[in-house]
Amino acid sequence: MLVVKKFGGSSVADKERIFNVARRCIEDYKAGNQVVVVLSAMGKTTDGLLAKAADINPNASKREMDMLLTTGEQISVALMAMAMDSLGVPAISLNAFQVQMHTTTNYSNSRLLRIDSERIMHELESRKIVIVTGFQGIDKYDNYTTLGRGGSDTTAVALAAALHADACEIYTDVDGVYTSDPRIVPNARKLAEITYDEMLELASLGAKVLHNRSVEMAKRYGVQLVVRSSLNHEEGTIVKENAKMEGMLISGVAADKNVARISVVGVKNEPGVAFKVFNVLSAKNISVDIILQSIGRGDKKDISFTVARTDLKDAVAVLEEARGNKFECEAIDYEEHVAKVSIVGAGMESNAGVAAKMFEALYNANINIRMIGTAEIRITVLIDEDDADRATRAVHTAFGLDK
Amino acid sequence: MLVVKKFGGSSVADKERIFNVARRCIEDYKAGNQVVVVLSAMGKTTDGLLAKAADINPNASKREMDMLLTTGEQISVALMAMAMDSLGVPAISLNAFQVQMHTTTNYSNSRLLRIDSERIMHELESRKIVIVTGFQGIDKYDNYTTLGRGGSDTTAVALAAALHADACEIYTDVDGVYTSDPRIVPNARKLAEITYDEMLELASLGAKVLHNRSVEMAKRYGVQLVVRSSLNHEEGTIVKENAKMEGMLISGVAADKNVARISVVGVKNEPGVAFKVFNVLSAKNISVDIILQSIGRGDKKDISFTVARTDLKDAVAVLEEARGNKFECEAIDYEEHVAKVSIVGAGMESNAGVAAKMFEALYNANINIRMIGTAEIRITVLIDEDDADRATRAVHTAFGLDK
Structure with a gap:
């Protein structure tokens, strides 16, 4: 069996943890598997390099930042090879150039294009553990690049696809994917399985277990992922196409407090107005989420939407600037202290009662819904920020997710 | 003009020094030159990496040590490019892989085989300062290698040869090459010029300005070197084939106190005995220097030689072990506190009086000579360690080297 195992920066932060990871990989190796390990930079290394720069x-x-930062993973993989070697297991470290991990030239946020499997397979066949730098690549001119946030997860998935691996294990500091954030919902349960799409919806809602790009790549290439803890031997959560639902209507409830609501009040009730408003925002790279357009009262209507709270100031400023120029309106109104609570579940598409069940749970908890947004396997409500935790728990219980 | 400038680890040890080097290179750049900069790792970086390993x-x-250590120069070059960029000059950093600096696979002590000039020339032609990692290379399987002691000097010389550079400047913490160690001979003078061969003899005698391998390469490819200080704008010393002698018989006087004398007393006076003795030592990687064989008294003779004092214990142990087995002798005798004093000069070959002049100076200073060794452009005497400094000054004065 060929296994790809990815460990993040905190898992290799010091000597003890490096040896912990080494022993874990050696278990797999001694069971007869071919083992490829993907590592991030040691946490402190990256901080040190960033401070120096x-x-x-x-x-x-960005070109020189990537040149600088890619040394971080190279240090991790070399030290890991030394650790495994001292435990009597042959290991070899390889960086993006040695593997030939080709990416676009979009420094600091490149996309993987192609991975050569030749060198890795050669080393595996001579019974070495192969330790590969995550997060980094090279472009067609041999410049070093980095993959941006969650990049090492993406490296692991891409390697698993290129090597036709039998398993791709992503080790984090949590046991797996939970039905909700255990800090907010103490009764949250760990999921045995979850679909790619559910994982994508949950990740975008703030459950930062896996980065979306890695899940999208896993989905595209059919790479089955396992999310598990580097600190214990618990089973973890499997991310795959057809996950078992275990009789649950939904897989998780997520709250997101980095939200603000903006309303553009009294715009002309004619085609193209929404386009003009959102065009102004996208030109400034501001993403909007739930969008609500009033039905219109005569020749006027209102457009409401949510943005990340961190974008609120910029969004209002750019709208005020465009008002009377790119579009006409009576007022630009906003609310800073709101939150989104979402339910996610692949089973929701075939079950009409899910939305009603969510709204009933919120009504029973006396929580007012401001806006509603839906996607294929997600329903999101906008509520007062103060109600967010209570709402999450109420919905979690209502859908029978409590352990 | 195309200039290669090499700066060692202490020259890039901190922010202030990095900017000092950056400004120095920019002076050359703004004068219209094409500038290639070769850097070592920042002193502290290498120490930190070694400690981690x-x-x-x-x-x-050694393969993983090289994988680890090569990050050191990559950090230096990236930071230097950032520094130059912040001073408004376009710069790009390249490592051994990006340049394609090919070496043998002899990890930690590789030899440069071939340097591709294409990428560097391309960047120079677009008017960038090109900053290249010293000390490192890649082998034919794309493994990182390092060049061993003085490796960055060798990188600079090899680059200068490959790029047909007009100048190759080696920046150190001294002004240039002196007629003797100024700490021992306060009257030592800086040489304006010196030949490759003289530089090689002086380096092997402990004047650690340039590593021999880089001088040998400079000689082979006819690369004219300039040794100068990164801390001031003094002219430095030019190292070239036909250096001007400035009317001096010799170029320098060097003392080496890392010496011990060993005598193998009373070996058989027959062919092959010396071979057997030195074979025992070379098998243990112990180098011998001045060798003296007595004329022989009947069927017995003595063989004396010097070794590095740090090798004395091992040398005596290995000889005692081999005695009565690999060769026969009456005694193995040694002396720890001796020193070598040498004069070096390309003009010495055509001037018979040089040796006599040296011995006269030592006689006048009442210094006893134990052994004498000569090479084409060098004469070395073995004396008491306590006499070494006085002997050096006496010879320096006798040859008119005092300023």
């Missing part, structure tokens, strides 16, 4: 040039070019 | 695995494989 900021000291020299706070506006350093 | 020692903590994980004190017997780490």
Whole structure:
């Protein structure tokens, strides 16, 4: 069996943890498996490099930042090979150039294009554990690139696809994917399985277990993922196409408090107005989420939507600037302290009662719904920020997710 | 003009020094030159990496040590590019893989085989300063390698040869090459020029300005070197084939106190005995220097030679072990506190009086000579360690080297 195992920066932060990871990989190796390990930079290494760069040039070019930061994973993989070697197991470290991990030239946020499997397979066949730098690549001119947030997960998935691996295990500091954030919902349960689409919806709602790009790639290439903890031997959560639902209507409830609501009040009730408003925002790279357009009263209507709270100031400023120029309106109104609570479940498409069940749970908890947004396997409500935790727990219980 | 400038680890040890080097290179750039900069790792970086490796695995494989250590120069070059960029000059950093700096696979002590000039020339032609990692290479399987001691000097010389550079400047913490160690001979003068061969003899005698391998390569490819300080704008010393002698018989006087004398007393006076003795030592990787064989008294003779004092214990042990087995002798005798004093000069070959002048100076200073060794452009005497400094000054004065 060929296994790809990915460990993040905190899992290799010091000598003890490096040896912990080494022993874990050696277990697999000694069971007769071919083992490929993907590592991030040690947490402190990256911080140190970032500080050095900021000291020299706070506006350093992304090309040179990537040149600098890619040394971080190279240090991790070399030290890991040394650790495994000292435990008597042959290991070899490879960086993006040695593997030939090709990406676009979009420094600091590149996309993987192609991975050569030749060198890795050669080393595996000579019974070595192969330790590969995550997060990094090279472009067609041999410049180093990095993959941006969650990049090492993406490296692991891409390697698993390129090597036709039998398993791709993503080790984190949590046991797996939960039905909700255990800090908010103490009764949250760990899921045995979840679909790619559910994982994508949950990730975008703030359950930061896997980065979306890696899940999208896993879905595209049919790579089955396992999310598990590097600190224990619990089973973890399997992410795959047809996950078992275990009799539950939904898989999880997520709350997101980084939200604000904006309303553009009294725009002309004619085609193209919404386009003009959102065009102004997208030009400034501001994403909007739940969108609600009033039915219209005569020649006027209102357009409401949510943005990340961190984007609120910019969004209002750019709308005020465009008002009377790109579009006409009576007022621009906003509310900062709102929150989104969402339910996610692949089974929702075939079950009409899910939305009603959610709204009933919120009504029983005396929570007012401001806006509603739906996607194929997700229903999101906008409520007062103060109600968010209570709403999450109420919905979690109503759908029978409590353990 | 195309200039290669090499700066060592102490020249890039912190932000201030990095900017000092950056400004120095920019002066050349703004004068219209094409500038290639070769950097070592920042002093502290290498120490930190070595400590990490020692903590994980004190017997780490050389392959993984090179994988680890090559990050050091990559950090230096990236930070330097950022510094130059912040000073408004376009710069790009390249490592051994990006340049395609090919070496043998002899990890930790590889030899450069071939450097591709294409990428560097391309970047120079687009008016960038090109900053290249010293000390490192890649082998034919794309493994990282390092060049061993003085490796960055060798990188600079090899680059200068490959790029047909007009100048190759080696920046150190001294002004240039002196007629003797200024700490021992306060009157030592800086040489304006010196030949490759003289530089090679001086380097092997402990004047650690340039590593021999880089001088040998400079000689082979006819690369004219300039040794100068990164801390001031003094002219430095030019190292070239036909250096001007400035009317001096010799170029320098060097003392080496890392010496011990061993005598194998009363070996058979027959062919092959010396071979057997030195074979025992070379099998243990112990180098011998001045060798003296007595004329022989009947069927017995003595063989004396010097070794590095740090090798003395091992040398005596291995000789005692081999005695009565690999060769016969009456005694193995040694002396720990001796020193070598040498004069070096390309002009010496055509001037018979040089040796006599040296011996006269030592006689006048009442210094006893134990052994004498000569090479084409060098004369070395073995004396008491306590006499070494006085002998050096006496010879320096006698040859008119005092300023």
